[in-house]
Amino acid sequence: MSGNNKRPTDSRLAEARREQVLDAAAHCFRRHGYHGASMAEIAGAAAMSPGHIYHYFESKDAIIEAIVAKDVEELFSTMRDLQDESGELLDAIIDGLHTTVDQTLDTERGALLLEMIAEAARNPKVAALLRSADALTRQGVRELLTGPRGMLSQCATDELDGRMEVINAIFSGLLIRALLNPALKREAVIAALRQVLRVALSPT
Amino acid sequence: MSGNNKRPTDSRLAEARREQVLDAAAHCFRRHGYHGASMAEIAGAAAMSPGHIYHYFESKDAIIEAIVAKDVEELFSTMRDLQDESGELLDAIIDGLHTTVDQTLDTERGALLLEMIAEAARNPKVAALLRSADALTRQGVRELLTGPRGMLSQCATDELDGRMEVINAIFSGLLIRALLNPALKREAVIAALRQVLRVALSPT
């Protein structure tokens, strides 16, 4: 029995070690940025020798790419959840606002996302990953909003796109707000958001 | 005579040289990021030797701090302009939307701002500068909105803060949108913004 699952265990172990590196790296990137975090530091945080990280990742770049890919994966899963729900979309969004805002304002995650966006300015692979993820997400959201559960099926394409961009900008911008205003009041923001989203997601 | 105006001339020249360095550095930071841009590259762009930059700035960090400070200064000046205008605030904002959005979506400027925000994650001085600038701006905007030209004098503090954060988030977020969606349609965004801002800046 122990002989049988030796290989599976090993690859499961390998997968776990890989995750260990990704977690450690994400932690370090958040605190000191991609360039500020050294492989030695990441290795330390992952309780692993610097050399051994290269068994799991080809380069430092490959690490941030994996982090981005993982994050994108999570985003897709979140979107699928939204698609699988039933009922009017606007209500679902408004009802979930607390959770959404909490996730967005979680500084840990936000800092990492901003780091990835800043890195996208320099690393074309990261930029491509983020952009294609963004395009896919936009497509998914568009389908939801113009589908039976959305209220914008009559909306002109450009108008729809403009609204989507503004809504998207709000949530992206909250990442920056959380960073620049540590005293930001969640409840107040949620209240204002409710008002604004209701307008942005309803027919003119 | 030449002795008399030597100092003023010199210090004016010195100021110009300083600006030269800041412009060059901003240019380099935009293109390759703070860590990607080397002092040698900045020196080249400023038509100056690497060593001489240290006559004007104590360190590379001091350069980004100066850039941030300058940017903050510009922000204040923009805000003062808004304060000096007359007429209803909402109209002024809506009328200026084209310009504001164009400035925001100008990727050059946006990339630098995101770079500064990312740098804030590892440079506490930059973080402090950005945060205090943000606090001052918020105070200025609050005064405008609750003043005679604003429509929110009746608005509760928390509600006002929430709205301000959301509006702020929109414009900050547009920086990220421009980066992630190169095909973003300005006009459509402006139309959506008009709608949303009208709600966010009017009494309930």
Added chain:
Amino acid sequence: MSGNNKRPTDSRLAEARREQVLDAAAHCFRRHGYHGASMAEIAGAAAMSPGHIYHYFESKDAIIEAIVAKDVEELFSTMRDLQDESGELLDAIIDGLHTTVDQTLDTERGALLLEMIAEAARNPKVAALLRSADALTRQGVRELLTGPRGMLSQCATDELDGRMEVINAIFSGLLIRALLNPALKREAVIAALRQVLRVALSPT
């Protein structure tokens, strides 16, 4: 029974595995040089794990030493063949010239030999092996040339040594020629060699 032939079988297997490593290493050294070839690469070529190579060889250095020793062994065997033949030596050499030149110009083998010579510059053990092999070979050749089948029994020691060095230099040098002039014409070289060797191996 299985217990009885276990050792012999095992040691024969072990010997085969050792050879496997040597062949793989020789192949890798030829293609990427001693320093360019990693133990991982050699292990891959030998269809063996990197760690297991250390059951057969103490270190990477020990591998090239074994290759050198093996090559030296082959050289001795070739010389013994020459000694065992009958008839006039000069004729035997001239007749075998085609084969000898083909072997010498075989770039694969030559590259490895040059690699070993270059390695001799930094590995004293390799240098010692090559030098003592060289000394033994010279002694063997001297005996042949001054023996009944050779034509140089009347030749003074120094003259003999000089001629031997020049002949030796020609064949060693052909390794380099093959590398530097890929368009080298074998037949033309053999013709010139025939002429030159006839002089160098005949009494004045």
Added chain:
Amino acid sequence: MSGNNKRPTDSRLAEARREQVLDAAAHCFRRHGYHGASMAEIAGAAAMSPGHIYHYFESKDAIIEAIVAKDVEELFSTMRDLQDESGELLDAIIDGLHTTVDQTLDTERGALLLEMIAEAARNPKVAALLRSADALTRQGVRELLTGPRGMLSQCATDELDGRMEVINAIFSGLLIRALLNPALKREAVIAALRQVLRVALSPT
């Protein structure tokens, strides 16, 4: 005056520093081989910090390329000298044999040449440099041998090429001989060479 030659002096200094690095590197490469010599060691030998070497050379590879190029240059200059002389070529060669052999057997220089040849097996740039230099040299020698001072103007192309390759091989091979037989007798080699070259450079 001192102001005038400031730049020239500087660039002369730079040139001197460059040479310093080349000399130091050649020294280290000879002793420990290209891969055995570290940049730190070379820097130490050049009395310079490791980082500063990169002001003069783009990479370690660029250093050996420069050494090869310099060596090739010297070879050309030697050949031009031979072309500029007058009198019968065979006599000139035989007369200069002492110097030529001394230069060839100088282990320092030879070890470096072998190192470059071994490196050519891996580094295409080095291989190309050496090969094109070799081709040019062969062309120059061919012209000499078939010109008025040479005795091989009647010789068929292939025969001429074969002889040239064998002569070339002798001198290249002597590099290896010097390495493998430290007790090699120069005078005896020269005597044998005289005999062999006379045959190889005369009409059949």
Added chain:
DNA sequence: CATGAATGAGAATTCATTCAT
């Protein structure tokens, strides 16, 4: 004020070697 040669610490990465399994 101005240069750019020079430094040296520190970065990412590689790889021979070890060792628990």
Added chain:
DNA sequence: TATGAATGAATTCTCATTCAT
């Protein structure tokens, strides 16, 4: 016998910073 995960020292190379001129 065999594996390959793990180590960590060493390597090449970069770059902010200093300083003699």
